Amino acid sequence: MxxxxxxxxxxxxxxxxxxxxxxxxxxxxxxxxxxxxxxxxxxxxxxxxxxxxxxxxxxxxxxxxxxxxxxxxxxxxxxxxxxxxxxxxxxxxxxxxxxxxxxxxSTNPFLDLLTVEDDAVGVAADKRAGADLLAVLTAYKxxxxxxxxxxxxxxxxxxxxxxxxxxxxxxxxxxxxxxxxxxxxxxxxxxxxxxxxxxxxxxxxxxxxxxxxxxxxxxxxxxxxxxxxGYIVSFKLETEERLLVPKARAALERYGHQVVIGNELHTRKWQVMFVERKRKPLPPLPPGVEEEATLEAGNPELETTAQEEVPAAASNVLPTTSTEDGDAAQGSQTTAETAATEETSVPAPPPPPKSPTNNTNDSMTFVESWLRIPNTPTVTGTPQVKEKEIEEDIVAELVRRHALWINSAG
Amino acid sequence: MxxxxxxxxxxxxxxxxxxxxxxxxxxxxxxxxxxxxxxxxxxxxxxxxxxxxxxxxxxxxxxxxxxxxxxxxxxxxxxxxxxxxxxxxxxxxxxxxxxxxxxxxSTNPFLDLLTVEDDAVGVAADKRAGADLLAVLTAYKxxxxxxxxxxxxxxxxxxxxxxxxxxxxxxxxxxxxxxxxxxxxxxxxxxxxxxxxxxxxxxxxxxxxxxxxxxxxxxxxxxxxxxxxGYIVSFKLETEERLLVPKARAALERYGHQVVIGNELHTRKWQVMFVERKRKPLPPLPPGVEEEATLEAGNPELETTAQEEVPAAASNVLPTTSTEDGDAAQGSQTTAETAATEETSVPAPPPPPKSPTNNTNDSMTFVESWLRIPNTPTVTGTPQVKEKEIEEDIVAELVRRHALWINSAG
CATH class of the missing domain: 3.40.50.10300 (CoaB-like)
Incomplete structure (x- = not known):
């Protein structure tokens, strides 16, 4: 049964x-x-x-x-x-x-930082003033x-x-x-x-x-x-880059939150996409300009507001000019050690509307921006302290957007 | 389909x-x-x-x-x-x-062992000569x-x-x-x-x-x-103590290895059962003494050999006098933090033979011994260095049995 x-x-x-x-x-x-x-x-x-x-x-x-x-x-x-x-x-x-x-x-055992001498525990000489441990420990304290x-x-x-x-x-x-x-x-x-x-x-x-x-x-x-x-940021992890935009948009439409960060399994260490709804609903557009409205290059209002109130934090945030920006995914095979860190969903969402006029909200549009850092794949395992981490720029960009959003409260 | x-x-x-x-x-x-x-x-x-x-x-x-x-x-x-x-x-x-x-x-963060002073990393004063860290680190080095x-x-x-x-x-x-x-x-x-x-x-x-x-x-x-x-030791984890003996015996019969260590989910931190086949097959016994043969108190030959060659390592290894030793499981609810660490199997094995004569090997018998330490449940998380750990006695007992087994090679 x-x-x-x-x-x-x-x-x-x-x-x-x-x-x-x-x-x-x-x-x-x-x-x-x-x-x-x-x-x-x-x-x-x-x-x-x-x-x-x-x-x-x-x-x-x-x-x-x-x-x-x-x-x-x-x-x-x-x-x-x-x-x-x-x-x-x-x-x-x-x-x-x-x-x-x-x-x-596994990759950087802390016991190797320590020494035993004269029945007392110490820190290995080469680690005592090393920048990595010192920086981490200082921030922690x-x-x-x-x-x-x-x-x-x-x-x-x-x-x-x-x-x-x-x-x-x-x-x-x-x-x-x-x-x-x-x-x-x-x-x-x-x-x-x-x-x-x-x-x-x-x-x-x-x-x-x-x-x-x-x-x-x-x-x-x-x-x-x-x-x-609340200012709510969710993640979408996909294995096909072309699904990022439609899935992110579908989530924003369905749930009404602020930002979806889309990332593809094999490239997520050096590029992610920010997807937002346009903040002011537009009136429905006549046929023929729909596609442009949906996929416009940026959100001038948002950019302007940003420059007025908070300097742009991440200089490598690039608004896209279309949903498919033509870059091939630069991914190498991801191993179990570096596998998925974000929300995933298997059931296919309803296909995204082809244009705003298919939408329940006739005037809903989206802004997509890529955030990228140079692709310098690390050796498998824990990232080293000194290497650039994309999370630094993701957080800087969100802090900027969050500040705008707090300040724009009417 | x-x-x-x-x-x-x-x-x-x-x-x-x-x-x-x-x-x-x-x-x-x-x-x-x-x-x-x-x-x-x-x-x-x-x-x-x-x-x-x-x-x-x-x-x-x-x-x-x-x-x-x-x-x-x-x-x-x-x-x-x-x-x-x-x-x-x-x-x-x-x-x-x-x-x-x-x-x-989670429970004992190593960064808390360290200090920053004058731009150099050191070990917290109270940890430098503390017995716990010193003992662990000395053994590690x-x-x-x-x-x-x-x-x-x-x-x-x-x-x-x-x-x-x-x-x-x-x-x-x-x-x-x-x-x-x-x-x-x-x-x-x-x-x-x-x-x-x-x-x-x-x-x-x-x-x-x-x-x-x-x-x-x-x-x-x-x-x-x-x-x-090879000297092969496998584990059986069960949630009902009464299943330990039949499942351990079934595994020994099926695979022919040396020892099964049985343990019950809620009591495994302070008691485990060693199950071995009797080393010399016995001739089939007449009806009436079968049950005793199967469930005999110990293996005198093994015990004797042990005393001749290697002193018994774990004084708290208690051969049982029956498969059901009457102790109620002393378990408290095990949380996710302390959950199963051993091989488990869900498909029920064939029921164990009620007596040796039901067996394919008519003379197969088993010896079961409980190994116990005092039940002093620790607070959830990592065991402290100084607390008695049952693994100390499990290993001592296996080292003893392994030595006997190496020496008995004909």
């Missing part, structure tokens, strides 16, 4: 799935942190990072996972801290974290002293969804000064608790069958209910 | 599934390491640790995983090194490793100097199987002096490469269907072909 999958809305999800036991305690910590940042007049960004799991058994041994070392999130968190933001770093247990990410056990980093961990997609809702609600007191940087790789499918006992793994004829339901889309209630004034 | 699952033997598996690209390079390193240990007259143990993944897509974003932080393997590796063994530590990328496991990023630890990483179950076969074949030159401590949590199911394109995740009606095939049982060819003289 085939059971009909349940279509979960966010509302029915939270009404039927159990909250993680430690939620209240974690949220008390967040409340205190947010209160302190408000009193110190800081912007706060929630950075989500790493992959969520889907447990397949109540006594969890097996689970479905999304590949993510957490590089994008951990790296970006450091740059947000440097830019003066307070950061709530909500990450998958054991995924990379800001600062310690530079000393991954500064953040500790300032109290601007608060860490939360999740494992399952259920942990993640409950935490995201509760943290968003806490952060909503900051109104426009709260940013959400949703870089976690979130599962699309899950096994509802109510089905879990029925769904214990069957091994008939030596093969395994798993049937799961879709995770509700939570960006919509996040935008409309949980934190209506 | 339902496709019939393929039943893979180890042979057909390796004939049809692609070897990892770096296999030859890794094995060259192992060969060199083994050669050096042979020349230095050391026993070598292969420790496998952490969970294997099953990728669900060729462009890997989603995968099935087995929960394992790698605590059992990483901890045991340290004690094997201390006992004078050379260790090949074959672990899941990013799972815990010997020595660095004490400074997990000693192992580095001796060159007795060789690390290999895997991600997928395919990586694991290819590596295990190749490493076993290299280690087989050590004959009885090679030990295998198979603590990795290995997937039971996988997606054959040939099916992978057909098996891309389907999202019909908003639900996900996955169909997989069984991973071949590789202990049998390992015992019979790859390393026929």
């Amino acid at each position: 085939q059971e009909e999958p349940i279509a979960f809305s966010a509302e029915s999800y939270f009404a039927t799935q159990p909250a993680p036991p430690s939620l209240a305690e974690h949220i008390a910590g967040v409340k205190e942190f947010v209160h302190r940042q408000v009193s110190q007049n800081r912007n706060v960004v929630l950075v989500t990072s790493g992959g969520t799991t889907v447990p397949l058994e109540l006594n969890v041994v097996r689970f479905l996972d999304n590949f993510s070392a957490g590089t994008r999130g951990a790296t970006s968190a450091e740059y947000f801290l440097e830019a003066g933001y307070a950061v709530i770093f909500m990450h998958r247990q054991f995924s990379l974290q800001p600062f310690s990410r530079h000393y991954s056990h 500064r953040v500790q002293t300032a109290g601007t980093l608060h860490t939360l961990t999740f494992v399952t997609v259920n942990d993640y969804l409950w935490l995201l809702r509760a943290v968003s609600q806490e952060l909503s007191v900051l109104r426009r000064r709260a940013m959400y940087y949703l870089a976690a790789a979130v599962s699309d499918f899950f096994l509802p608790r109510q089905k879990m006992s029925e769904h214990k793994i069957q091994s008939g004829k030596g093969s395994l069958h798993i049937e799961m339901d879709q995770v509700p889309k939570i960006l919509k209630p996040m935008v409309e209910e949980w934190t209506p004034d | 339902q496709e019939e699952p393929i039943a893979f033997s180890a042979e057909s598996y390796f004939a049809t599934q692609p070897a990892p690209p770096s296999l030859a390079e890794h094995i060259a390193g192992v060969k060199e390491f083994v050669h050096r240990q042979v020349s230095q007259n050391r026993n070598v143990v292969l420790v496998t640790s952490g969970g294997t993944t099953v990728p669900l897509e060729l462009n890997v974003v989603r995968f099935l995983d087995n929960f394992s932080a790698g605590t059992r393997g990483a901890t045991s590796a340290e004690y094997f090194l201390e006992a004078g063994y050379a260790v090949i530590f074959m672990h899941r990328q990013f799972s815990l490793q010997p020595f660095s496991r004490h400074y997990s990023h 000693r192992v580095q100097t001796a060159g007795t630890l060789h690390t290999l990483t895997f991600v997928t179950v395919n990586d694991y199987l290819w590596l295990l076969r190749a490493v076993s074949q290299e280690l087989s030159v050590l004959r009885r002096r090679a030990m295998y401590y198979l603590a990795a949590a290995v997937s039971d199911f996988f997606l054959p490469r040939q099916k992978m394109s057909e098996h891309k995740i389907q999202s019909g009606k908003g639900s996900l269907h996955i169909e997989m095939d069984q991973v071949p049982k590789i202990l049998k060819p390992m015992v019979e072909e790859w390393t026929p003289d």
Whole structure:
């Protein structure tokens, strides 16, 4: 007997799935942190990072996972801290974290920094004043002293969804000064608790069958209910560059948030695309100019505003002149070590409207801008401190846009 | 159309599934390491640790995983090194490793050990001569100097199987002096490469269907072909204590290796069960004494041999007097942080024979011994250096049994 999958809305999800036991305690910590940042007049960004799991058994041994070392999130968190933001770093247990990410056990073992002499532990002579360790450690101590980093961990997609809702609600007191940087790789499918006992793994004829339901889309209630004034940035990871624009646009139309950062699996370390809706809806355009309106080169109003209020942060942000900018993807094969760090979605979204007039909002248009750094692939593993990281420019650009957006509040 | 699952033997598996690209390079390193240990007259143990993944897509974003932080393997590796063994530590990328496991990023961040003063990095005053850090670091440096630890990483179950076969074949030159401590949590199911394109995740009606095939049982060819003289220890993790004995016996009968260490999910930090076959087959016993023969209190021959050749290492190894020793499991709820570290299997094995006479080998009997340490549950996370770890006694007991077994070679 085939059971009909349940279509979960966010509302029915939270009404039927159990909250993680430690939620209240974690949220008390967040409340205190947010209160302190408000009193110190800081912007706060929630950075989500790493992959969520889907447990397949109540006594969890097996689970479905999304590949993510957490590089994008951990790296970006450091740059947000440097830019003066307070950061709530909500990450998958054991995924990379800001600062310690530079000393991954596999590629740069921290025990090699230390020495034993005369029964005392010391730092190896060549590391004591080395720029890399000193810079990382100095930044780490500064953040500790300032109290601007608060860490939360999740494992399952259920942990993640409950935490995201509760943290968003806490952060909503900051109104426009709260940013959400949703870089976690979130599962699309899950096994509802109510089905879990029925769904214990069957091994008939030596093969395994798993049937799961879709995770509700939570960006919509996040935008409309949980934190209506928040500045929300989501990620789209694709394996085909040509899908970035249509998928990013579809997400912006569907959820109504501020920015989608699109990236392609093999090139995401040195190029990403920012996609925004045009801020002022235009009246419907007559046939013949539709295509131009949709794909216009930039948003002069936004650029102008930017120059008036905040100098452009990232000089390598290039507004595109079309959705297909003609560059071949420069990707080399990505190995497991450097695999996906962002939200992915498998079910194909409805095809994007060919022109604004196909849209429910007749005047919806989009602005796409590429952000690129020189492609200098690192050796596999942890990026070295001194190498240029694209997250530096992503964060600078978002900080710029966020400032514009705060200031444009009417 | 339902496709019939393929039943893979180890042979057909390796004939049809692609070897990892770096296999030859890794094995060259192992060969060199083994050669050096042979020349230095050391026993070598292969420790496998952490969970294997099953990728669900060729462009890997989603995968099935087995929960394992790698605590059992990483901890045991340290004690094997201390006992004078050379260790090949074959672990899941990013799972815990010997020595660095004490400074997990989440629970005991190593950056907190360091200070910045006058633009130089130092060690915090209270840590410089602290026993914990000093002991870990001293052991780490000693192992580095001796060159007795060789690390290999895997991600997928395919990586694991290819590596295990190749490493076993290299280690087989050590004959009885090679030990295998198979603590990795290995997937039971996988997606054959040939099916992978057909098996891309389907999202019909908003639900996900996955169909997989069984991973071949590789202990049998390992015992019979790859390393026929090796001392092979496998793990069984169950959630019901009463299943430990029948499942461990079934594994020993089926594969013919030396020891199964059984452990129950909630109590595995302070008790495990050693299960061995009786070494000399007995003639079939008349009805009425069968049950006693099967479940006898100990193996006097083994105990005697032990006292003659090597003093018993672990004073808390208690041979049981029956398969059900009457102790209630003392488990508290295990959280995701401390979840399964050992091989698990879901398909129920054939029920164990009720008495030796039901067996294909009429005289096969087993010896079960509990190994226990006091139950002092630690706070969640990394064990502290000074707390008693059950792996210390597990390794001591295995080292003792391995020595007996080497010496008993005819």
